[in-house]
Amino acid sequence: VFIPLKNVNLLYYYAYETSNPSSPLYHHFLTKEQVKKLFYPKSQFKRVLSYLESKGFKVLLTSADSVIVASGTVGMIEKYLGVNVVEVSNGTLSYYTSYGTPTINAYVVATNISKIFFAHPSTLVTQSMLEKFRQQLPNYTFAIEAYWPTVLQKVYNETPLFEKGYMGQNYTIGILDFYGDPYIYQQLVDFDKITGLPNPPNFTIIPIGPYNPGLGIATGWAGEISLDVEIAHTMAPKANIILYIANGNCLLPTVISYIVSQDKVDVLSQSFGIPESIFPLLTGEQFYTCVVLTDEYYAMGVAEGITFFASSGDAGGSGYSNGPIGAVNYPSTSPFVIAAGGTTTYVQFPNGSYYQTAWSNYGFVPDGINYGGSTGGVSIIEPKPWYQWSLPTPKTYPNGRMTPDVSANADVFPGIYIVCPFNVTAITGGTSEASPLLAGLTVELESYLHEKLGLLNPVLYELAENQSTYTKVFYPITFGYNIPWVAKYGYNLVTGWGTINLGNLAYYIQKVKEEPSLSIEVTILNASGVTPKEFMPGQQMLISANITYEGKVVSNGTFYALVEGVEGNLTEVKLTYDPISKIWYGELTLPRNANGILFVVVYGKYDGIEGVGFVETFSGYFVTFEEPIPF
Numbered sequence: 001v002f003i004p005l006k007n008v009n010l011l012y013y014y015a016y017e018t019s020n021p022s023s024p025l026y027h028h029f030l031t032k033e034q035v036k037k038l039f040y041p042k043s044q045f046k047r048v049l050s051y052l053e054s055k056g057f058k059v060l061l062t063s064a065d066s067v068i069v070a071s072g073t074v075g076m077i078e079k080y081l082g083v084n085v086v087e088v089s090n091g092t093l094s095y096y097t098s099y100g101t102p103t104i105n106a107y108v109v110a111t112n113i114s115k116i117f118f119a120h121p122s123t124l125v126t127q128s129m130l131e132k133f134r135q136q137l138p139n140y141t142f143a144i145e146a147y148w149p150t151v152l153q154k155v156y157n158e159t160p161l162f163e164k165g166y167m168g169q170n171y172t173i174g175i176l177d178f179y180g181d182p183y184i185y186q187q188l189v190d191f192d193k194i195t196g197l198p199n200p201p202n203f204t205i206i207p208i209g210p211y212n213p214g215l216g217i218a219t220g221w222a223g224e225i226s227l228d229v230e231i232a233h234t235m236a237p238k239a240n241i242i243l244y245i246a247n248g249n250c251l252l253p254t255v256i257s258y259i260v261s262q263d264k265v266d267v268l269s270q271s272f273g274i275p276e277s278i279f280p281l282l283t284g285e286q287f288y289t290c291v292v293l294t295d296e297y298y299a300m301g302v303a304e305g306i307t308f309f310a311s312s313g314d315a316g317g318s319g320y321s322n323g324p325i326g327a328v329n330y331p332s333t334s335p336f337v338i339a340a341g342g343t344t345t346y347v348q349f350p351n352g353s354y355y356q357t358a359w360s361n362y363g364f365v366p367d368g369i370n371y372g373g374s375t376g377g378v379s380i381i382e383p384k385p386w387y388q389w390s391l392p393t394p395k396t397y398p399n400g401r402m403t404p405d406v407s408a409n410a411d412v413f414p415g416i417y418i419v420c421p422f423n424v425t426a427i428t429g430g431t432s433e434a435s436p437l438l439a440g441l442t443v444e445l446e447s448y449l450h451e452k453l454g455l456l457n458p459v460l461y462e463l464a465e466n467q468s469t470y471t472k473v474f475y476p477i478t479f480g481y482n483i484p485w486v487a488k489y490g491y492n493l494v495t496g497w498g499t500i501n502l503g504n505l506a507y508y509i510q511k512v513k514e515e516p517s518l519s520i521e522v523t524i525l526n527a528s529g530v531t532p533k534e535f536m537p538g539q540q541m542l543i544s545a546n547i548t549y550e551g552k553v554v555s556n557g558t559f560y561a562l563v564e565g566v567e568g569n570l571t572e573v574k575l576t577y578d579p580i581s582k583i584w585y586g587e588l589t590l591p592r593n594a595n596g597i598l599f600v601v602v603y604g605k606y607d608g609i610e611g612v613g614f615v616e617t618f619s620g621y622f623v624t625f626e627e628p629i630p631f
Contacts (some may be wrong), residue, residue: 001068002107003041003048009523010038012615014303019455022517029305032263040065048106055080061209063258081108109289112249118178121224122272145414146427149234150195151347152409155354156441157503166448168236173443174265180213180245181222183421191230191419200233202240208258209247226420227428228271228436235440253293260301266452269439270310271432273329275320276380284622292618298336305452308337309439311431312404313375316361316482328377328403335385338457339403340434341495342374342410358480358487358494359411373482376493378402383564383599387461391491398566405457407495408434441502448506459512464497473505474498518611521546522602535619537592545584545602553582559604561586567593595620
């Protein structure tokens with residue numbers, strides 16, 4: 001059960017402003033108490049919780065005073081919550097889900113569809129998989145070679161920070177996985193003995209939902225956890241680690257809301273992804289819950305200063321779909337998450353010299369054959385975020401979020417050694433490696449700078465688009481491909497901007513030039529004067545903007561409200577200033593193609609000073625495809 005958050009407009013305002021180097025709120029993150037006061041619907045939460053308990057539901061988990069996970073019979077759900085429950089099956093996979101309009105003032109989603117998404121790690125390549133691929137596929141470049149991941153500290157130029165005594169201390173890496181690994185701490189101790197690394201100051205496991213770590217062995221998640229913990233620890237050996245283990249039936253917004261409400265981590269690695277090609281099979285309620293609501297909790301985490309990473313995928317540019325255009329993965333496509341692509345790192349021993357290329361693949365569709373390569377492409381559900389506006393969209397593709405943003409080591413030829421359950425050494429890789437690796441690098445950077453960094457994308461893109469800093473902060477990857485995309489100098493859909501030179505980033509991130517900027521807080525309402533769960537094409541939208549500069553109201557200038565979707569810039573209206581309310585207003589009618597996730601962007605200029613603000617919303621119908629899958 002999801003109770004709508006309060007002040008969602010402020011949620012996006014703080015997520016944007018705390019990430020904008022030119023904003024007076026840059027890196028002035030909200031405290032846990034401020035987040036509670038601004039966004040938690042505490043009164044409504046208590047009423048719904050009391051109602052559920054009074055009707056006999058067993059409450060399993062609550063978070064952010066807005067999420068309640070409870071269990072009950074189908075009869076109880078249908079009688080007391082007003083939704084119907086059905087089982088859906090294609091003969092191979094099955095899950096139950098709900099439909100209908102709830103009788104309580106909340107989103108009610110009764111489903112275990114997440115067990116399909118998270119049944120097994122989606123971005124992990126294991127040694128057993130390598131052996132299988134080598135037998136099945138005619139690729140004579142296959143080799144079983146690996147090195148211990150400590151050599152990667154030099155590749156990403158961590159040495160200057162290590163030499164100054166900064167190794168991630170006083171900051172915490174968060175890692176999100178599913179099911180569990182009953183032996184992970186013993187594995188980490190053994191890994192440290194082999195590599196000579198110090199044990200982390202604190203290592204904590206926090207379950208989210210019912211917890212049975214033995215299931216991690218059966219599902220393969222134990223191997224994923226081994227990789228995530230050990231590579232993140234390698235990059236920041238003295239950082240604390242919190243390993244969140246979610247129950248496989250938990251919906252993603254439940255999990256993210258729980259982590260954000262705790263506010264215990266500085267970064268969060270997510271080595272999994274849900275292919276966007278799956279979303280046409282979902283119901284509208286499932287899509288809204290899994291994507292739109294999850295985006296809200298990611299934005300809340302960003303406002304707190306959490307840096308989110310997610311693996312872009314392991315199937316190249318066309319491997320997660322049934323057609324040639326490919327499909328990218330959520331949550332790497334969320335505007336509040338950094339998408340981690342993959343590279344190949346060749347290391348010369350004993351001197352440690354190295355060469356990096358894109359993690360390339362050679363296959364085409366169908367899904368499952370085109371395996372092994374950095375996934376990149378264009379989202380069909382998330383519009384292009386503000387920090388990517390300067391990047392051209394490939395011809396014939398939607399105006400969507402492009403991935404990856406940056407990349408790190410992922411190839412398994414050569415791979416890295418890790419210690420798996422029962423202290424067995426194995427070779428592994430995938431963008432499952434890239435996400436926690438980058439999370440470790442980020443905590444290392446935070447340790448050096450003595451501050452949390454939140455959403456790094458805006459400042460990373462600013463440094464990358466400046467030719468005087470691009471090749472200093474990044475290693476451009478100019479060789480490789482993922483079909484149909486090719487790695488090249490500058491941004492590309494194989495490796496993003498390339499890999500990070502952490503030693504140089506630590507210097508140049510402090511030199512980012514701050515331009516004067518307006519602060520713009522955007523609110524959208526329907527004709528009834530409320531912010532709805534969703535709009536519809538043809539519906540009236542009222543837009544208001546509180547625009548300030550250095551804390552003073554801006555009453556002059558030229559400002560516009562723009563509605564952006566995956567089909568591009570859909571409509572625009574000029575705003576008018578009201579001297580009584582001291583707010584800028586505009587009114588527009590959403591066009592017929594205003595469908596899906598929309599960004600309502602207010603932009604403009606006053607006395608030569610520019611500013612941008614936005615909110616995210618949803619508009620239109622959601623169509624569920626049964627057969628055939630459209631892409």
